[in-house]
Amino acid sequence: MAEKKKKKITKKTTAKKPAVKKATKKTKVAKPKKVEQVKATPIEKIPPQKPALDFGDGIIGQVITFVKTNLKITVASIIGLILVISLFNLIGNSQQKQTEKSWKKLFQAKQQYFMQEDGSNKQAYKKIEKLCKKYPRSEACLYGNIFKASMLIHNDADAKGSIEVLNQVLQNNKLDNEKTKPLLILMLTAAYQTDGNSEKSLELATNFVEKYPTHYGLPQAILLKAQSHLAVQQMEEAIASYQVIKENYPNSYWEIIATFEMDQLIK
Numbered sequence: 001m002a003e004k005k006k007k008k009i010t011k012k013t014t015a016k017k018p019a020v021k022k023a024t025k026k027t028k029v030a031k032p033k034k035v036e037q038v039k040a041t042p043i044e045k046i047p048p049q050k051p052a053l054d055f056g057d058g059i060i061g062q063v064i065t066f067v068k069t070n071l072k073i074t075v076a077s078i079i080g081l082i083l084v085i086s087l088f089n090l091i092g093n094s095q096q097k098q099t100e101k102s103w104k105k106l107f108q109a110k111q112q113y114f115m116q117e118d119g120s121n122k123q124a125y126k127k128i129e130k131l132c133k134k135y136p137r138s139e140a141c142l143y144g145n146i147f148k149a150s151m152l153i154h155n156d157a158d159a160k161g162s163i164e165v166l167n168q169v170l171q172n173n174k175l176d177n178e179k180t181k182p183l184l185i186l187m188l189t190a191a192y193q194t195d196g197n198s199e200k201s202l203e204l205a206t207n208f209v210e211k212y213p214t215h216y217g218l219p220q221a222i223l224l225k226a227q228s229h230l231a232v233q234q235m236e237e238a239i240a241s242y243q244v245i246k247e248n249y250p251n252s253y254w255e256i257i258a259t260f261e262m263d264q265l266i267k
Contacts, residue, residue: 102140105131109144113151121156124148137174145169146180149187159195166191182212189224193231202228219245219254226258230265239265 105127113124128148132141145165153162166188175181185208193201205225212218226241245258 098135099138099140102131102135102138105134106140106144106147110147121151124151139174142169142172142174146184149184149191153187153191153194157194159191162191163188163195182208182215182217186217186220186224189221193224193228198228198231202232219249219252223254223257226261230261235265 109124109127109131112120112127114120125148128141128144131138131144135141146169149162149165149169152158152165166184169175170181170184170188175184185204189201189204189208192198192204201224205221205228208215208221209218209225212221215221222241222245226238226245229235229238229241239262242258242262245254246262249255
């Protein structure tokens with residue numbers, strides 16, 4: 001009986017083994033079939049995929065289409081654009097070099113003037129004239145002429161020469177209308193007064209007081225106005241201008257001058 005039972009168990013065990021083999025065969029056969037189906041799919045049957053960046057038929061899309069169809073022309077245009085940009089850079093560098101040269105020439109002119117040798121003033125002025133001929137639109141020319149006008153009236157006592165230069169400078173469109181221009185008008189007012197043209201000096205001084213009521217050069221303009229009134233024999237107006245200085249600018253350089261000139265009138 002024991003032998004029979006063993007035989008039965010053995011039969012059952014051996015009967016189970018083929019079932020496992022069949023299952024294994026099924027798994028192995030299933031995998032190649034799936035791979036074969038993917039490989040066998042024709043390429044033309046795959047639906048076309050839309051590109052990630054689709055610009056459509058708008059302006060950008062039209063530009064891209066133009067670039068694709070006219071690639072050579074577009075490349076030439078880009079090269080041309082690069083050349084234009086490079087040209088502008090070269091012009092900028094050239095202008096920078098010209099600016100440096102113009103300021104260098106102005107420095108040399110000033111250096112010549114301050115040497116205080118015989119004829120150094122005239123040589124300095126000639127250098128400024130040459131500077132302005134070569135670089136007429138440069139700031140170095142503008143400030144070179146301002147320097148020349150100042151030196152003409154203060155050191156050379158050449159009021160007419162200073163007036164001529166200042167009138168030219170005041171026509172320069174690069175002039176700073178808030179800072180530099182008012183000071184040049186004061187210089188021109190003083191130059192006219194020194195030259196004996198008191199009426200013109202009075203006109204400029206009066207205009208300055210009206211136009212620049214908050215400018216730090218206002219007391220000088222009022223003083224020039226008083227002196228111009230005095231020169232054309234308008235005593236009451238002159239005293240009134242001196243009084244304005246004394247009241248508004250006490251303990252200042254301007255008050256000292258106004259007081260002194262008023263005392264001279266009273267005597």
